[in-house]
Amino acid sequence: xxxxxxxxxxxxxxxxxxxxxxxxxxxxxxxxxxxxxxxxxxxxxxxxxxxxxxxxxxxxxxxxxxxxxxxxxxxxxxxxxxxxxxxxxxxxx
Amino acid sequence: xxxxxxxxxxxxxxxxxxxxxxxxxxxxxxxxxxxxxxxxxxxxxxxxxxxxxxxxxxxxxxxxxxxxxxxxxxxxxxxxxxxxxxxxxxxxxxxxxxxxxxxxxxxxxxxxxxxxxxxxxxxxxxxxxxxxxxxxxxxxxxxxxxxxxxxxxxxxxxxxxxxxxxxxxxxxxxxxxxxxxxxxxxxxxxxxxxxxxxxxxxxxxxxxxxxxxxxxxxxxxxxxxxxxxxxxxxxxxxxxxxxxxxxxxxxxxxxxxxxxxxxxxxxxxxxxxxxxxxxxxxxxxxxxxxxx
Numbered sequence: 381x382x383x384x385x386x387x388x389x390x391x392x393x394x395x396x397x398x399x400x401x402x403x404x405x406x407x408x409x410x411x412x413x414x415x416x417x418x419x420x421x422x423x424x425x426x427x428x429x430x431x432x433x434x435x436x437x438x439x440x441x442x443x444x445x446x447x448x449x450x451x452x453x454x455x456x457x458x459x460x461x462x463x464x465x466x467x468x469x470x471x472x473x
Numbered sequence: 474x475x476x477x478x479x480x481x482x483x484x485x486x487x488x489x490x491x492x493x494x495x496x497x498x499x500x501x502x503x504x505x506x507x508x509x510x511x512x513x514x515x516x517x518x519x520x521x522x523x524x525x526x527x528x529x530x531x532x533x534x535x536x537x538x539x540x541x542x543x544x545x546x547x548x549x550x551x552x553x554x555x556x557x558x559x560x561x562x563x564x565x566x567x568x569x570x571x572x573x574x575x576x577x578x579x580x581x582x583x584x585x586x587x588x589x590x591x592x593x594x595x596x597x598x599x600x601x602x603x604x605x606x607x608x609x610x611x612x613x614x615x616x617x618x619x620x621x622x623x624x625x626x627x628x629x630x631x632x633x634x635x636x637x638x639x640x641x642x643x644x645x646x647x648x649x650x651x652x653x654x655x656x657x658x659x660x661x662x663x664x665x666x667x668x669x670x671x672x673x674x675x676x677x678x679x680x681x682x683x684x685x686x687x688x689x690x691x692x693x694x695x696x697x698x699x700x701x702x703x704x705x706x707x708x709x710x711x712x713x714x715x716x717x718x719x720x721x722x723x724x725x726x727x728x729x730x731x732x733x734x735x736x737x738x739x740x741x742x743x744x745x746x747x748x749x750x751x752x753x754x755x756x757x758x759x760x761x762x763x764x765x
Binding site: 395397399400401402403404406408411413415 | 706707708709711712715721722725726729730733736737
């Protein structure tokens with residue numbers, strides 16, 4: 381499957397509150413509350429304002445968290461990006 | 474409406490109208506000690522009306538109405554008018570109130586700090602709150618409410634909604650043994666919710682109903698099984714309280730902010746207890762630790 385490019389919601393659209401093992405995210409546009417676990421908050425953080433795909437996201441996360449073997453992470457990140465898109469927290473660029 | 478009355482419970486001013494005198498008389502007895510301010514506009518209206526005009530004389534049954542109506546609200550027999558009024562009041566507050574975040578939870582306060590107990594029907598949250606509110610010697614708990622607790626979205630304080638306590642089934646005898654009979658309403662036997670009898674809160678709890686209390690402890694009680702205490706993380710408490718709030722979604726970001734603050738600032742525990750005495754002991758023990 382093609383490595384699709386996504387863009388995170390604008391920073392002022394989301395209110396992100398870590399609550400222990402869960403992170404609550406309030407989307408001001410939809411008025412919906414989303415409850416997510418790691419690595420969703422980290423993915424949103426790493427995306428910032430730039431458009432990125434699973435490959436570039438894997439590289440950023442690897443740099444931020446001092447990981448290697450980014451190839452294995454790509455299909456997982458692509459799946460997580462699709463889930464975030466379904467929640468409306470990221471959108472296809 | 475042929476008969477009507479006005480009742481103020483905490484910040485909510487109700488106007489209750491009925492086609493019959495009996496439920497209104499019963500309500501006026503239960504709420505005789507509550508402050509009256511006839512100049513205050515009503516926030517919520519409850520109407521108990523006959524299904525058809527002639528049914529008031531033929532087979533009387535009470536339908537619940539008001540600003541909001543549930544399509545499948547049970548028509549209750551006239552003897553259940555008091556229960557219908559209570560359900561109508563709950564419904565209007567649960568669906569219509571916006572000034573506070575509403576939690577389906579009981580609460581008691583001590584020294585300006587609140588203990589909030591959230592749970593399903595049958596968890597014992599109402600009974601525990603009622604028993605704490607009646608505790609003599611070493612008590613000093615103020616009953617804030619057996620059904621709803623209001624959280625101020627701006628400041629985070631808890632506000633009371635001390636309606637007449639709805640005692641159910643076994644709790645009736647347990648509480649009746651400790652209070653003056655004049656504080657109990659009529660026994661409503663075999664309602665759709667079982668046997669019900671209302672308890673008028675203590676006069677000091679009614680007099681202090683506008684005083685805020687700072688949330689200090691969140692408990693999620695479960696009646697039955699061995700006594701146990703499980704600390705609950707902020708995330709789980711948040712999820713449970715969104716489910717326990719009737720207006721979380723309607724409040725939007727203000728509700729989100731109020732709830733995240735509440736679960737961050739307030740220690741939370743799930744507790745199980747085999748009987749009321751064990752439940753009270755657990756609550757007091759956790760309170761002593763939380764209030765340090």
